[in-house]
Amino acid sequence: MRFHTRKWVKPEDLNPNGTLFGGRLLAWIDEEAALYTLIQLENKRIVTKFMSEINFMSSAKQGDIVELGMEVVNFGKTSLTIRCEARNKMTRETILTIDKIIMVNLGKDGLPTPHGKTQVEFVKDRLA
Structure with missing residues (x-):
């Protein structure tokens, strides 16, 4: 798994218990999943279709740095x-x-469209 994004937990990210609000973390994850997918599929028209069970294992507090990792399970x-x-x-x-987070590739008409990708590509390899 590659960790691409880091977020600093600030006072506005906290819940009444003084720990990171789960909804804030999920918003960060949804945005990161969209960016990751956009880069992989080379299309700005991406939507989140599904998120499986979310397993909270520990919490974060103000001042902590949270990093988000993503890896492709299936094309x-x-x-x-x-x-x-x-x-x-x-x-x-x-x-x-x-x-499992399922992101869908959309065409200009806003409907799901085939993307033609079968494996993870890195931007540096596209530029070579």
Whole structure:
């Protein structure tokens, strides 16, 4: 799994218990999944279709740095399935896992469209 994004937990990210609000973390994950998919499929028209069970394993507090990791589980005809882990950057303790996030590739008409991809590509390889 590759960890691409880091977020600093600030006061506005906290719940009444003084820990990271789960909804804020899920918003960060949804955005990261969309960006990851956009880069993989080379299309800005991406939507989240499904998130499987969300497993909160620990919490984060103000000042912690959370990093988000994504890895491709499957390439579908019009979709990309991703696994996600959020962890504490300093301690490497897992905060949350999601085994399946399905992102759908859309055409200009807003309908699912085949993307033609079958494996992970890195931008540096596209430029070579």
